[in-house]
Amino acid sequence: MLWGVGIIALLVLTAVGCQWLAPLDPIQQTLADRLLAPSFHHFMGTDQYGRDVFSRLLYGSRISLAVGLVAVSIYIFIGTFVGAVAGYYGGIVDALLMRLVDILLCIPTFFLILMVIAFIGPSIMNVMIIIGLTSWTDVARLVRGEVLSLKEREFVQAAKVIGMKDVRIIMKHILPNAMGPILVVATLGIGGAILTESSLSFLGLGVQPPTPSWGNMLQEGKDHLTDAWWLVTFPGLAIFITVLGYNLLGEGLRDLLDPRLRGSGRRG
Amino acid sequence: MMIPLLLGISLLSFVIMQLAPGDPATLGIAMNTKIDPTYLEKLRQSYGLNDPLMVQYWHWLKRICTLDFGTCFGDNRPVLMVIGERLPATFLLSGLSLFLLFVLAVPLGVAAAYYQNSWLDRLVSIFTFVGYSMPSYWLALILMLLFGVELNLLPISGMMSTEADYLPWYQKIGDLLSHLLLPLFVTTFGGLASVSLYARTSMLEVIRQDYIRTARAKGLSETQVIFKHALRNALIPIATLVGLSLPGLIGGSFIIETLFAWPGMGQLGLEAVFTHDYPLLMGIGVITAFLTLTGNLLADLAYAWLDPRIRFD
Numbered sequence: 213m214l215w216g217v218g219i220i221a222l223l224v225l226t227a228v229g230c231q232w233l234a235p236l237d238p239i240q241q242t243l244a245d246r247l248l249a250p251s252f253h254h255f256m257g258t259d260q261y262g263r264d265v266f267s268r269l270l271y272g273s274r275i276s277l278a279v280g281l282v283a284v285s286i287y288i289f290i291g292t293f294v295g296a297v298a299g300y301y302g303g304i305v306d307a308l309l310m311r312l313v314d315i316l317l318c319i320p321t322f323f324l325i326l327m328v329i330a331f332i333g334p335s336i337m338n339v340m341i342i343i344g345l346t347s348w349t350d351v352a353r354l355v356r357g358e359v360l361s362l363k364e365r366e367f368v369q370a371a372k373v374i375g376m377k378d379v380r381i382i383m384k385h386i387l388p389n390a391m392g393p394i395l396v397v398a399t400l401g402i403g404g405a406i407l408t409e410s411s412l413s414f415l416g417l418g419v420q421p422p423t424p425s426w427g428n429m430l431q432e433g434k435d436h437l438t439d440a441w442w443l444v445t446f447p448g449l450a451i452f453i454t455v456l457g458y459n460l461l462g463e464g465l466r467d468l469l470d471p472r473l474r475g476s477g478r479r480g
Numbered sequence: 481m482m483i484p485l486l487l488g489i490s491l492l493s494f495v496i497m498q499l500a501p502g503d504p505a506t507l508g509i510a511m512n513t514k515i516d517p518t519y520l521e522k523l524r525q526s527y528g529l530n531d532p533l534m535v536q537y538w539h540w541l542k543r544i545c546t547l548d549f550g551t552c553f554g555d556n557r558p559v560l561m562v563i564g565e566r567l568p569a570t571f572l573l574s575g576l577s578l579f580l581l582f583v584l585a586v587p588l589g590v591a592a593a594y595y596q597n598s599w600l601d602r603l604v605s606i607f608t609f610v611g612y613s614m615p616s617y618w619l620a621l622i623l624m625l626l627f628g629v630e631l632n633l634l635p636i637s638g639m640m641s642t643e644a645d646y647l648p649w650y651q652k653i654g655d656l657l658s659h660l661l662l663p664l665f666v667t668t669f670g671g672l673a674s675v676s677l678y679a680r681t682s683m684l685e686v687i688r689q690d691y692i693r694t695a696r697a698k699g700l701s702e703t704q705v706i707f708k709h710a711l712r713n714a715l716i717p718i719a720t721l722v723g724l725s726l727p728g729l730i731g732g733s734f735i736i737e738t739l740f741a742w743p744g745m746g747q748l749g750l751e752a753v754f755t756h757d758y759p760l761l762m763g764i765g766v767i768t769a770f771l772t773l774t775g776n777l778l779a780d781l782a783y784a785w786l787d788p789r790i791r792f793d
Contacts, residue, residue, distance in 0.1 A: 315488040317724070318769040318776075320731030323749065327496055327761055330753040407615055411735055414617055415750070434621060438629050448618035456613035463609075 213464025219457025226273045234267035239422045247440050257442035259432060265442060268424035269450055275425040276454055279340050279409040280402035286344025288398050291351025296382050298352070299359030310356070313349045321346050325408065326417065334417045336425075343405050351397055358390035392469040396462055403458035410451050426451045489769040490544060494537050497758055540762075549763035553755065559763040563745060569639060570744035573660070573737070574729050577667040578722070585672050586718060589679025590711065593687060604676060611673025617735045620666045624739075627662065635659050637741035663740045667732060671725060678721055683714040716787050723779030726772045 226233065236254075242262035250257040256265040298309040316324075324346050332338055362368060363386060371381045412418035413427025414434075421428055426447040433443025531539075543550070549559035592604035628636035635641065639659050640652075647655060686692065687710055695705045733746030741747070745764060752760040 311484070311488065314485055315492060318485065318489055318727065318772045319492070319765060320727040320768060320772075322731035322734060323765065323768065324496070326734065326750070326753050327765070330756065331496070403613065410615055411617060414615075415735065415738075417753075430618060430621070437621065437625055441625060444618070444621045444625065448615060448621065451615050451618065452613055455615075456609060459609055459612050 213460060213467075216457045216459070216461030216464055219453060220461060223273055223277060223454055223457065226270055227277045230270040230274065234264075234270045236264040236267045238263060238268040238271040238424050247436065249440075250442050256446045257440065259429070259440075259443055260436060265429070265446055268429060269426070269446055272424045272426045272429060272447065272450065273454075275336065275413075275419055275423070276406045276409070276451070279336070279343070280406045280458070282340040283343035283347070283405040283409075284398050284401045286341065287346075287348040287401070288351055288394065290345070291348035292355050292387065292394065294348065295352040295355025295357075296359050296387065299356035300363055300378065300382055300386070306356075309352070313352055316346070316349050322408065322411070325412065326415075329412060329417045334412070334420060336419045336423075339409055339412055339418050343408050347401070347405070347408075351394070351401075354393055354397055355390060358393060359386055362386045362389055392465075396466045396469065399458055399462035399465060403455040403462070406451065406455055406458070485773060486766075486770065487541075490541060490766060491537070493762055493765040493769075494540060497762060498533065544766060549766070550759040552760045553757045559759050562760065563748065563763055563767060566743060566745045566748045569742060570730075570733060570737070570746060573663055573667065573742060573744060574726075574733060576660070577664055577671070578725070578729060580664070580668045581671045581675055581725070582718075582722065584668070585675035586679045586715070588672075589676035589681075590683045590706075590714065592676070593680045593683035593714075594706065596684065601680075604680065608673040608677045611669060614670070616666055616670045616732055617739060619669060620662070620736060620739045623662050623666065634662055636662065639743055659742075663736055663742050666736055667729065670732060671729065675718075675721060675725065679714070679718055682717045683710065686710050686714040689713075712786060716783060719782040719786060720779050722782070723772070723776035726775040727768070730768050730771070 240263065242258075245254070245258050245262035246260055248254055248258040248262075254264050254266065256269060258264055259268070294309055294313075298306040325342050328342050328346075329338060332342075359382075368381060368385055371385050409418055410425070410427035410430070413425045414431045416428070416431060418427055419425035421432070429447040430444055433440065433447065436443050547560055549563075551558055552562055555562075588604055592601040595601055624636045627634045635658055639656065641655050641659075692705060692710055695709045700709075730746065733744060734750045735746075736742070737744045737746035738750050745767075749761070749764045751757075752764065
């Protein structure tokens with residue numbers, strides 16, 4: 213978990229400070245320096261337009277950070293809303309909303325995202341919004357489960373008896389108690405959203421060049437697989453380490469918040 | 481239960497299609513700038529594009545029920561035929577990968593749970609984190625770089641070599657396997673992490689139940705306790721995972737099949753996305769959803785078989 217915090221702190225620092233950290237302009241093309249191998253001057257090499265890979269990598273962290281945060285905020289909001297309404301009111305509302313979730317679960321999310329992006333056009337805004345609008349199903353199921361068990365508890369019953377409004381009960385008494393699991397899912401979700409964005413950019417359906425993102429750097433590097441190994445190695449490594457950071461943090465949080473699975477299992 | 485779900489899915493895919501800019505009539509003739517507007521109108525009429533949306537949906541649905549998905553924009557062949565050609569390759573890759581996934585991941589997860597906090601458990605959990613965090617297409621690129629380009633050991637694209645037609649059958653199978661190896665490794669690796677983690681958690685929960693303690697107390701051997709009492713109960717939630725992992729597997733196949741030029745449905749789907757081939761996209765969406773639903777149904781049946789407490793009535 214400490215590793216996770218460290219990695220994410222590094223990512224945030226890079227994203228904020230990349231104009232000072234980057235040795236060269238990430239978009240400036242220097243055709244004379246194209247496809248240079250890593251050296252002291254360009255220590256992750258240069259790409260087919262002579263741009264410094266290390267500088268582009270630093271600027272790419274902004275995209276990853278932004279996409280992760282915005283997309284996950286959108287879907288945590290939708291998922292929490294749907295889950296809370298379904299779990300709290302039950303009955304026909306619950307049945308309808310859960311069928312909607314079942315339907316969405318049957319279509320591969322990535323395919324859904326691909327189709328929609330292909331139709332409305334690729335851009336970083338669209339990518340963030342579409343990931344947010346399509347990935348809320350797990351959160352909704354989780355929150356619904358939490359709400360179902362919380363609403364039977366005495367403090368919720370008491371709140372009802374004193375005549376509190378439903379909205380207030382959900383916002384003040386139920387959701388704060390379900391915050392732990394939501395936080396875990398959100399942290400793990402940021403990693404997932406970064407992976408999805410990079411896949412889309414890799415297919416040319418995400419962040420558009422010349423803006424550097426790790427996914428579109430890989431896409432451009434793929435054509436030079438045989439003569440420039442550094443173009444596909446470093447951006448991929450950056451994605452891997454970043455996502456690993458979020459996953460480590462998420463799992464760490466889960467261990468903190470859910471002590472049930474700790475301890476020895478061998479001789480119960 | 482399956483019918484309303486399918487209806488919902490068809491409605492959803494229909495709605496998504498309405499997001500598309502332009503309509504099939506204008507797209508089909510986009511190359512021809514000197515088109516007569518009255519002809520365009522006639523074309524719209526004949527496609528039924530001037531009808532209200534609900535009517536269009538109803539017509540489309542009626543055709544879908546008879547498995548008529550229309551024809552592709554690209555080469556005007558029936559969508560079902562085009563998809564049918566690609567299904568065997570996808571089934572081969574995804575089916576094998578699903579099989580390997582569970583054959584490898586379940587023992588791994590169960591062993592990690594049994595020897596919790598041992599070096600094996602730690603190894604499995606490191607492996608899980610790596611698998612979770614690695615972009616699958618990047619793994620594919622690195623493997624292509626390593627085995628295809630540097631070592632020149634394995635072919636990195638297609639399903640068969642060009643000269644495969646002239647080989648005897650046993651060399652043909654060898655050829656197919658060598659093409660299969662890298663894509664199969666990549667598709668399996670990504671899922672391995674989540675399934676083994678799931679198996680570990682499920683086993684951990686079972687292993688501290690009272691009936692396991694009872695089984696041990698009455699003097700059953702450790703093998704019997706683990707395989708007869710614990711494993712069977714731990715497998716129950718895993719059975720549902722088979723159905724649930726299908727959409728992910730198919731979703732991942734879009735990138736992986738395209739990278740390895742594997743002639744399956746995923747590659748076809750991505751082509752359809754880029755060429756805006758709506759009938760083909762709709763067909764792939766509906767068929768994928770149908771496959772997933774079938775997978776879920778099979779998982780439910782397995783559920784009932786593993787857990788006699790569950791009965792469908």
